[in-house]
Amino acid sequence: xxxxxVFVIGAGASKEANxxxxxxxxxxxxxxxxxxxxxxxxxxxDRLITDALRIHVQGPGGQxxxxxxxxxQAWFIRDAMPLAISIDNFIDAHxxxxxxxxxxxxxxxxxMLDAEKNSLLYFEKSRQDSNINFISLDEAWYLSFFQLxxxxxxxxxxxxxxxxxxxxxxxxxxxxxxxMFHALRNYYRISQAEAADIVKCISIYHPYESVGSLPWFDxxxxxxxxxxxxxxxxxxxxxxxxxxxxxxxPNSSDILKIRSHMSVTERLVFMGFAFHELNxxxxxxxxxxxxxxxxxxxxxxxxxxxxxxxxxxxQQIDNLYGLAINxxxxxxxxxxxxxxxxxxxxx
Numbered sequence: 078x079x080x081x082x083v084f085v086i087g088a089g090a091s092k093e094a095n096x097x098x099x100x101x102x103x104x105x106x107x108x109x110x111x112x113x114x115x116x117x118x119x120x121x122x123d124r125l126i127t128d129a130l131r132i133h134v135q136g137p138g139g140q141x142x143x144x145x146x147x148x149x150q151a152w153f154i155r156d157a158m159p160l161a162i163s164i165d166n167f168i169d170a171h172x173x174x175x176x177x178x179x180x181x182x183x184x185x186x187x188x189m190l191d192a193e194k195n196s197l198l199y200f201e202k203s204r205q206d207s208n209i210n211f212i213s214l215d216e217a218w219y220l221s222f223f224q225l226x227x228x229x230x231x232x233x234x235x236x237x238x239x240x241x242x243x244x245x246x247x248x249x250x251x252x253x254x255x256x257m258f259h260a261l262r263n264y265y266r267i268s269q270a271e272a273a274d275i276v277k278c279i280s281i282y283h284p285y286e287s288v289g290s291l292p293w294f295d296x297x298x299x300x301x302x303x304x305x306x307x308x309x310x311x312x313x314x315x316x317x318x319x320x321x322x323x324x325x326x327p328n329s330s331d332i333l334k335i336r337s338h339m340s341v342t343e344r345l346v347f348m349g350f351a352f353h354e355l356n357x358x359x360x361x362x363x364x365x366x367x368x369x370x371x372x373x374x375x376x377x378x379x380x381x382x383x384x385x386x387x388x389x390x391x392q393q394i395d396n397l398y399g400l401a402i403n404x405x406x407x408x409x410x411x412x413x414x415x416x417x418x419x420x421x422x423x424x
Contacts, residue, residue: 079241079424080241080344080424081241081338081342081343081344082242082243082342082344082346083245083338083339083342083344083373084242084243084244084346084348085245085247085347085348085350085360086244086245086246086248086253086350087248087347087348087349087350088102088248088349089349089380089381090218090248090349090350090411091252091349092349093216093217093219093349093410094196094198094214094217094219094252095192095196095197096189096192096193096250097188097192099162099351102163102164102185102188102192103158103163103164104158105188106154106155106181106185107154107156107158108122109123109187109188110122110126110151110152110155110184111152111155112127112148112152122151123184123187125305125306125307126151126183126184127144128307128308129183129308129311129312130179131144131308132308132312133312146176147176147179147180149176150174150177150180151180151184154167154181164181164185165285165320165321168181168320168321169320172320172322178320179315182315182316182318183311183312183315185288185318186249186288186306186311186314186315187306187311189249189250189288190303190304191305192250193251193288194303194304194305196250196303197210197214198214198219198255198302208259208262208263209256209259209260209263211260211263216410216412218349218411218412218414218415219252219253219260221412221415222253222415223260225422225423225424226242226424227264228423232267235261235265235275239276239279240278240279241424242279242280243280243335243338243342244280244282245284245338245360246281246282246283247284247285247350247356248283248287249283249285249286249287249318251288251291253281254276254281254294255291255302257276257279258272258273258291258293259272261276269293272293273294280334280338282334282335284319284332284356285319285320285321285323286317286318288314289314289317298314298317321355332359335359335360336360336361336362337363339361339362339397340362340363340364342373343373344373344375344422345373345375345376345394346376346377347375347376347378348377348378348411348414348415349380350378354393357393357397360397361397362397362398372402375404376404376406376418377405377407378407378408378410378411378414379406379407380408380409380411380414390406391404405418405421
């Protein structure tokens with residue numbers, strides 16, 4: 078039996094593939110929502126967001142409504158971003174303002190799909206054998222994570238091993254799913270269908286949703302990695318994004334499943350995670366499970382986190398289980414962290 082392991086993944090992990098940090102995402106969102114016109118011609122801001130807003134306000138009989146009230150909220154977000162901890166915090170602070178939520182979510186989806194396209198994981202599907210440039214990922218955690226999961230594992234044993242892995246991803250991107258699918262195909266020389274079946278054995282959760290399903294994962298409302306959506310697609314995908322409040326609804330089936338995995342895991346690994354209190358509350362284990370006073374072995378990256386904050390984080394982790402946990406923390410990137418604890422995290 079493989080040891081059950083939960084990986085809690087934050088934006089710091091995706092940064093290693095050249096995706097934006099929270100502060101960089103705020104800057105991108107401000108740029109996209111700076112929507113201005115010279116008479117009827119749009120001269121700044123994102124045109125796809127404008128298209129989505131026009132579809133949203135379209136009335137009965139195809140009559141176009143007024144997008145100006147939404148543009149005012151877009152400018153509100155643009156101007157407030159330097160003051161916000163994150164776009165998620167800002168939307169949550171104005172949870173009673175539906176126009177703020179819509180504009181913010183449209184900008185999140187547009188930003189993240191664009192970020193996927195500009196990441197080290199993106200490739201143009203010009204040929205059937207086109208693939209990720211794996212050599213370019215030598216400083217990112219994806220290669221070391223793949224090696225960790227597949228070490229001494231033949232193809233026929235992958236599903237059993239992957240079933241012991243849970244990923245709780247607090248990012249909107251689909252980087253790890255995209256990477257694992259193509260890495261498995263490349264390494265084991267298997268078909269798309271086989272690779273998809275194996276990746277699906279990993280329990281993957283996005284508490285705040287993602288920018289659509291990848292086509293091989295779920296064909297409904299799917300979106301290719303790094304694709305550019307048209308207005309209606311953008312609007313539909315934005316409708317799936319969740320705010321802090323929406324994402325932490327304890328009645329959500331995903332949250333119940335997340336907490337169940339947290340309650341039985343033998344190892345808990347935080348990578349590139351910022352330990353925001355609301356996110357920590359979301360993953361609190363199901364208290365109905367009796368651990369007999371034995372906490373999971375816990376590991377955490379604290380890259381760019383101060384020593385004083387590290388002590389607060391230790392207490393946050395202890396509070397998850399109500400037990401003192403000897404959490405092994407290192408000020409390392411996710412890639413170097415996996416290398417450092419390769420034997421401890423082995424399957």
